[in-house]
Amino acid sequence: MDYLNCGREELEKEYDALVKKYENVKGMGLKLNMARGKPGKEQLDLSLEMLDVLNSKSDFVGADGMDCRNYGILEGIEECRQLFGEILGVPSETVMVGGSSSLNMMFDTISCMMTKPVVDGCKPWYEVKDRKFLCPVPGYDRHFGITEYYGFEMIPVPMTENGPDMDIVEKFVENDASIKGIWCVPKYSNPQGITYSDETVRRFAALKPAAKDFRIMWDNAYCIHDISDTPDELLNIYDECKKNGTEDMPILFCSTSKITFPGAGVAAMAASDNNMRVFKERYNYQVISYDKLNMLRHIKYFKDFDGVMEHMQKHKAVLKPKFDIVLNALDSQLKTVGIGEWTNPNGGYFVSIDVLSGTAKRVVQLCKEAGVVLTGAGATYPYGNDPDDKNIRIAPTFPPNDELETAMDVFCICTRLAACEKLLSK
Numbered sequence: 001m002d003y004l005n006c007g008r009e010e011l012e013k014e015y016d017a018l019v020k021k022y023e024n025v026k027g028m029g030l031k032l033n034m035a036r037g038k039p040g041k042e043q044l045d046l047s048l049e050m051l052d053v054l055n056s057k058s059d060f061v062g063a064d065g066m067d068c069r070n071y072g073i074l075e076g077i078e079e080c081r082q083l084f085g086e087i088l089g090v091p092s093e094t095v096m097v098g099g100s101s102s103l104n105m106m107f108d109t110i111s112c113m114m115t116k117p118v119v120d121g122c123k124p125w126y127e128v129k130d131r132k133f134l135c136p137v138p139g140y141d142r143h144f145g146i147t148e149y150y151g152f153e154m155i156p157v158p159m160t161e162n163g164p165d166m167d168i169v170e171k172f173v174e175n176d177a178s179i180k181g182i183w184c185v186p187k188y189s190n191p192q193g194i195t196y197s198d199e200t201v202r203r204f205a206a207l208k209p210a211a212k213d214f215r216i217m218w219d220n221a222y223c224i225h226d227i228s229d230t231p232d233e234l235l236n237i238y239d240e241c242k243k244n245g246t247e248d249m250p251i252l253f254c255s256t257s258k259i260t261f262p263g264a265g266v267a268a269m270a271a272s273d274n275n276m277r278v279f280k281e282r283y284n285y286q287v288i289s290y291d292k293l294n295m296l297r298h299i300k301y302f303k304d305f306d307g308v309m310e311h312m313q314k315h316k317a318v319l320k321p322k323f324d325i326v327l328n329a330l331d332s333q334l335k336t337v338g339i340g341e342w343t344n345p346n347g348g349y350f351v352s353i354d355v356l357s358g359t360a361k362r363v364v365q366l367c368k369e370a371g372v373v374l375t376g377a378g379a380t381y382p383y384g385n386d387p388d389d390k391n392i393r394i395a396p397t398f399p400p401n402d403e404l405e406t407a408m409d410v411f412c413i414c415t416r417l418a419a420c421e422k423l424l425s426k
């Protein structure tokens, strides 16, 4: 049956059947959650032994001879900078290792540029009254939250299968000096799981911004988070920028939140000397040094980059079946009625679904009333405003597999019910 091309009578019958199914589901008293991209318990258990590699008998001295229990080394211990350099594909000298959250480092970075220009002669951003930020959509709500908090006008840029629409990015960035930056999740983007094509990365590196202090917030949160045997490859932005003489433009971020423990992992950022000089001056005032014991714990546990990549295989083994559950449900319950479009990512943490236009909010509400919590409709757009009311982000990682199956069945019933309601109300 194809909802968009069937007769009204047939659709009414389908609607009646769905209402019955929905009432049944509501009676089950479910309490399920597919809202936030959190690792599940099985994933957290994978890193438990890391907690045993440091104890009162350990050697706490890092490679640079520093006792990691004490204050010191603002940039983080050398071996950790090296590891993150390999993860991000940049020289270790450009890396600063921070606390447990890369989002925190992004917030601090924007906050720093609000008060201190990163380029001589430019104004701090708080003085730029009409400051703007480009926001590829759908995107990550917490990115948008930072730039909303700092009073940027956020301009949505549509995502394509190759990354943000670069014709639009170039037009804005190269003609408008009030555009100060862009949010990017270049590999396995949140929420679509899209990896930017080589051409997209090259066009980013070749940008000639009207604003000398335009910066690319390159949040590589999912850079090694493959779930497929044929993972995506992302071109190295740092190398491309070097070729173009634009190495001051990108600021790279990542963390071990989805490698070891969210909230108790290690985060890092990397940027050119010109940027880092300004950022470090601020860090100097805000912190003496970050948690080096946690850095050491990660290094002792993983040993090196290969150790991290081996560990990611274990995550993959847990996550692949979860993505399969989501995609199988969508294929068997939505594709069959011609409703919805979704991505089939090779990695990351999400599946992004466009339901029938004008029904995303209704789907989320129906799910909630049936005991299944989803990310709010609109959350993937700046100001929570999805103009077509169609995008929903599914986070399959947290629920156990049996709960995920049930939650997906409920989601599909609600998506179909909302579509029937909408089509019959025409």
Ligand SMILES: Cc1ncc(COP(=O)(O)O)c(C=O)c1O
Pocket (backbone or CB within 6 Å): 037, 100, 101, 102, 103, 104, 140, 185, 190, 219, 221, 254, 255, 256, 257, 262, 263, 267
């Ligand atoms: C794209 C992206 N960046 C950053 C984060 C948060 O990272 P952290 O835990 O290092 O602050 C998330 C978490 O979901 C994310 O999806």
